[in-house]
Amino acid sequence: MGWLALGYFLSYIPYTMLVKALSSGVLPGTDAPDSGLVLLPAAAIGQLLVMPVFLGLSGWWRRYAGRREVLGRYMRFPAQHMWAAGFFTALIIATTTLNFTFAGVSILFMLLLMRGGVLILSPVVDATRRRRVRASSWVAVGFSLVAVAVTLADVTTYHLTIGAALSVAVYLAGYLGRFEIMSRVAKTGNRETDRRYFVEEHAAAPVCQVLLLAVAALAGHPQLRAGFTTFLGTPEAAAAAAIGVAYEVLFVFGTLIYLDRREYSWCVPANRCASLLSGLAASFALAWLAGLAAPGAAQLTALSFVVCAVAALSFPTLSRAGRRRLLLFVCGGNTSRSAMAESIARSELAQARTRWSTPRLRVASGGVAVTRPGAAMTRAARTSLAELGYHRAAARTHRARPVTPGLCRRSTAIYCMTGAQRDQVIALVPEVGGRVFCLDPARDIPDPAGRSAEVHRACAQHIQQSVRTLLHEQTALSALAPDSG
Structure with a gap:
């Protein structure tokens, strides 16, 4: 800018x-x-x-x-x-x-x-x-x-x-x-x-x-x-x-x-x-x-x-430049894709702080169609994270929660797994539309629920690559600011 x-x-x-x-x-x-x-x-x-x-x-x-x-x-x-x-x-x-x-x-x-x-x-x-x-x-x-x-x-x-x-x-x-x-x-x-x-x-x-x-x-x-x-x-x-x-x-x-x-x-x-x-x-x-x-x-x-x-x-x-900024990951039920994105982002940020100084960031996740609030991350998702080298302990503490207007307004940027979910978030809270994006701008990240272990692993790798790109982009780590006071 x-x-x-x-x-x-x-x-x-x-x-x-x-x-x-x-x-x-x-x-x-x-x-x-x-x-x-x-x-x-x-x-x-x-x-x-x-x-x-x-x-x-x-x-x-x-x-x-x-x-x-x-x-x-x-x-x-x-x-x-x-x-x-x-x-x-x-x-x-x-x-x-x-x-x-x-x-x-x-x-x-x-x-x-x-x-x-x-x-x-x-x-x-x-x-x-x-x-x-x-x-x-x-x-x-x-x-x-x-x-x-x-x-x-x-x-x-x-x-x-x-x-x-x-x-x-x-x-x-x-x-x-x-x-x-x-x-x-x-x-x-x-x-x-x-x-x-x-x-x-x-x-x-x-x-x-x-x-x-x-x-x-x-x-x-x-x-x-x-x-x-x-x-x-x-x-x-x-x-x-x-x-x-x-x-x-x-x-x-x-x-x-x-x-x-x-x-x-x-x-x-x-x-x-x-x-x-x-x-x-x-x-x-x-x-x-x-x-x-x-x-x-x-x-x-x-x-x-x-x-x-x-x-x-x-x-x-x-x-707000010196405050901790919140990145929110969104999917449907918040038990697989967005949950994995949150865990990967936490781990990547924790590792980054041991190597260089990074902006003060927090991460969270939620779902636009949560049917079981408080549900744990799916076993297939936890296994996929473990295969990528991420600790199981952080994944076990995850509990599904719905996306709310308040959570969206507190978020610096909101990253959805699909374009349809992005549209749902904007419909829920129109004033945050300027900071709602797809985690992968090029294509949707489909839901792996009910699919094979290979599909879950490919989904986790897709999310890992997208999250790493996000966290290492200067635009994402610098001056993003919410549209709420």
């Missing part, structure tokens, strides 16, 4: 500087300011041209995009719901660029409205959907409201037009739609699922953006029509296309931040803080290089309140 935030910060600076310099007429080689709506078509085309280059060179399109029937042929093509995600993301891309082109407002001013707005919307949306919202989130809302109020109260330093206000509103609406779809189909912790969302949204969004602008131009909007025609023949068109190329870079970092399997209360602050700091750097760089007005005292004061809001959202995660 740290590297992604750094990449987002570094890529956002040239993007915002280029947009503001071109729209203000201070970019070397330009004769006069260019309207934001005139710039948008070239910027959209620039991103559309460079998008397949990234997806092709990275190999992600060929590896992760889904194959679907299109006009009678099977090909890699975004799913229907990904075109909806692309539509909302196109609104975000277009209005983000447009917001920095309005005269009378600074980069930092518009960033405060955009970033403060998203910080306000996040817990409000959770509350309307009856998800548990922590006190720290409402504190962040308070800080964000104060930041926006301070920004707007300094009426002598800006000129906010109706068009600019409408653009910010469309930007926020785009995030509402995008987050709803992303939360429903991605952020699973499954590499295949999350990368498929990334590449298909990535492919759909630039196409949707060009189509939306083209439809508006054909409908008679004079500035967009000029952007698609006469402007493309000017020297400034190359600089406008470079805006799209710069956005493509930050789009990669920003989307990967949001797709991190941790909750939005971690991802949103990382993204918002990086972009605000980059906006601050870009504002002062343009003031120094091109003589544009630097952010005033009110905007800097508002920035401090947004930073407080980011800190409030991050506080629960950061405050």
Whole structure:
């Protein structure tokens, strides 16, 4: 996450500087300011041209995009719901660029409205959907409201037009739609699922953006029509296309931040803080290089309140960094697969502490269909563990217990044996959905009950390999944090 935030910060600076310099007429080689709506078509085309280059060179399109029937042929093509995600993301891309082109407002001013707005919307949306919202989130809302109020109260330093206000509103609406779809189909912790969302949204969004602008131009909007025609023949068109190329870079970092399997209360602050700091750097760089007005005292004061809001959202995660974190393994009856996973994890962690320093972790297990609470681990499971070299004593103490909402909320991460069990846990406690995963993201671990000793042994080996991979992944051992206070 740290590297992604750094990449987002570094890529956002040239993007915002280029947009503001071109729209203000201070970019070397330009004769006069260019309207934001005139710039948008070239910027959209620039991103559309460079998008397949990234997806092709990275190999992600060929590896992760889904194959679907299109006009009678099977090909890699975004799913229907990904075109909806692309539509909302196109609104975000277009209005983000447009917001920095309005005269009378600074980069930092518009960033405060955009970033403060998203910080306000996040817990409000959770509350309307009856998800548990922590006190720290409402504190962040308070800080964000104060930041926006301070920004707007300094009426002598800006000129906010109706068009600019409408653009910010469309930007926020785009995030509402995008987050709803992303939360429903991605952020699973499954590499295949999350990368498929990334590449298909990535492919759909630039196409949707060009189509939306083209439809508006054909409908008679004079500035967009000029952007698609006469402007493309000017020297400034190359600089406008470079805006799209710069956005493509930050789009990669920003989307990967949001797709991190941790909750939005971690991802949103990382993204918002990086972009605000980059906006601050870009504002002062343009003031120094091109003589544009630097952010005033009110905007800097508002920035401090947004930073407080980011800190409030991050506080629960950061405050738990030194506590013992709980990993919960889940299967059906909690007498075989999840019980073996718990025993293997305990043993592996105990051995690791004798060799090197490890994070403070606890492990537990439960079942989504426990019929005999308190039942012991099956004999076949105990035998399989013994054959793998694990002590029988720990296995004998195991007692089956059902998965409860309280146990899920206390857990740092929840690892299920099958996708169906993952869905059952999320249905039981929707607010923990962001940290419920399959122990093996590639395939289910089937129930060996009633099968041969060889099947039990293979199941135990499968679980052992998956648990070892989990415990040795830096992401699993570092900063996972529950979505509950």
